[in-house]
Amino acid sequence: MDGSPPQPMSPHSGSNTQDPPGRVPRRVDSITDLIGNTPLVRLGRIERECPGVELWAKAEYCNPGGSVKDRAALRIIEDARARGDIKPGMRLIDSTSGNTGVAYAMVGATFGIPITLVMPENVSAPRKQVTTAYGVEIIYSSPFEGSDGAIRLAHKLVEEHPDRYYYPDQYSNPSNPLAHYHGTGVEIWEQTGGRITHFVTGIGTSGTVMGTSRRLHEYSTSVRCIGIQPDDAMHGLEGMKHLPSSIVPKIYDENVLDDTIWMTTEDGWDMAERLAEEEGLFVGHSSGGNVAGALAIARELSKRGQSGVIVTILCDRGDRYFAPMKWEKDYVW
Amino acid sequence: MANVLIPTPLRKFTKGAEEVSVSGANIGELLTNLETNFPGIRARICDDKGKVRRFVNVFVEGEDIRFLDNLETAVKDADEVSIIPAIAGG
Numbered sequence: 001m002d003g004s005p006p007q008p009m010s011p012h013s014g015s016n017t018q019d020p021p022g023r024v025p026r027r028v029d030s031i032t033d034l035i036g037n038t039p040l041v042r043l044g045r046i047e048r049e050c051p052g053v054e055l056w057a058k059a060e061y062c063n064p065g066g067s068v069k070d071r072a073a074l075r076i077i078e079d080a081r082a083r084g085d086i087k088p089g090m091r092l093i094d095s096t097s098g099n100t101g102v103a104y105a106m107v108g109a110t111f112g113i114p115i116t117l118v119m120p121e122n123v124s125a126p127r128k129q130v131t132t133a134y135g136v137e138i139i140y141s142s143p144f145e146g147s148d149g150a151i152r153l154a155h156k157l158v159e160e161h162p163d164r165y166y167y168p169d170q171y172s173n174p175s176n177p178l179a180h181y182h183g184t185g186v187e188i189w190e191q192t193g194g195r196i197t198h199f200v201t202g203i204g205t206s207g208t209v210m211g212t213s214r215r216l217h218e219y220s221t222s223v224r225c226i227g228i229q230p231d232d233a234m235h236g237l238e239g240m241k242h243l244p245s246s247i248v249p250k251i252y253d254e255n256v257l258d259d260t261i262w263m264t265t266e267d268g269w270d271m272a273e274r275l276a277e278e279e280g281l282f283v284g285h286s287s288g289g290n291v292a293g294a295l296a297i298a299r300e301l302s303k304r305g306q307s308g309v310i311v312t313i314l315c316d317r318g319d320r321y322f323a324p325m326k327w328e329k330d331y332v333w
Numbered sequence: 334m335a336n337v338l339i340p341t342p343l344r345k346f347t348k349g350a351e352e353v354s355v356s357g358a359n360i361g362e363l364l365t366n367l368e369t370n371f372p373g374i375r376a377r378i379c380d381d382k383g384k385v386r387r388f389v390n391v392f393v394e395g396e397d398i399r400f401l402d403n404l405e406t407a408v409k410d411a412d413e414v415s416i417i418p419a420i421a422g423g
């Protein structure tokens with residue numbers, strides 16, 4: 001309370017030198033400095049169903065762009081800049097079901113990189129509104145062809161205008177899983193004090209599950225790493241991919257995983273509701289699917305009288321999915 | 334008959350067809366006839382009670398049937414009926 005002005009900070013040193021490790025810094029030079037180092041939240045009430053097993057969730061919605069995708073977008077853009085891939089006058093273009101688009105938009109704004117996003121026309125209205133707010137260009141692909149239609153349209157646009165676009169392709173870009181190898185995986189190991197026994201999360205681009213699982217397996221081969229996929233091609237776990245009926249991302253390697261859980265949309269949606277009502281966590285459907293998968297493993301362990309420390313991911317908040325109100329029925333999809 | 338636009342995840346039932354013609358005076362009848370023509374497809378759109386699943390959106394001429402009369406929503410000849418799922422990952 002001495003009224004002295006804030007200490008000047010050296011560029012890019014981060015302001016967290018006086019903050020305890022793992023805490024959100026009180027001052028940063030750029031919004032992108034707040035990406036990562038997300039808290040781990042114990043699901044203490046849902047956990048009561050599986051005595052002896054701990055359930056923890058990595059609150060990735062705490063990233064400044066609102067989702068786990070901030071990590072991949074930052075690393076993809078940083079690595080591309082370091083290599084000099086983004087030439088002056090070029091726009092970064094990628095296909096996305098939404099959250100990566102918000103992340104690219106935010107990170108792109110801080111680096112002054114113009115962004116073009118290809119999204120299926122039926123992405124939720126909030127996603128369109130949020131990305132538009134950052135000043136990006138959106139090109140819509142067919143609502144009948146989902147994210148694979150967006151991938152094909154992005155390929156086509158880049159082929160037609162190779163000088164206009166830099167195309168990182170998040171589904172094939174090693175920087176995507178590396179963000180989690182160097183970030184999420186290390187953080188989870190430290191946050192659980194190395195006690196983690198199971199890591200389980202859904203597959204979208206597969207960047208999170210690939211990078212995090214590789215790192216955790218390096219720490220200990222006994223950590224079980226499990227991917228979650230929707231149980232059917234026709235599903236409502238927005239953000240997750242049913243690989244048997246989809247373009248399989250190049251960065252996906254099934255050998256990294258110890259197992260796969262096939263999740264029903266209903267179980268994922270029901271768990272998303274439970275998380276809000278019982279844990280105070282209002283999260284999206286993919287997070288619901290992730291916790292439902294984690295709970296299924298926890299119940300099995302508990303039934304066998306085994307203990308465990310299970311970690312999953314809360315990808316984004318539920319407000320990214322608000323359905324339009326009746327009086328808004330003429331909203332643009 | 335209405336023109337029903339089929340999303341990719343359901344085209345395995347329609348032998349790859351993106352658009353099929355189906356009769357029915359309302360969406361309920363249309364879905365029943367869709368099932369007759371393409372067995373197995375209805376269970377992907379409707380739950381055990383016959384209601385359209387929460388994550389599936391059905392549009393008649395661009396209007397969401399949730400905001401019309403749901404399964405009783407009338408379908409006229411040559412109307413365009415769209416079945417749209419949620420978005421897969423990335």
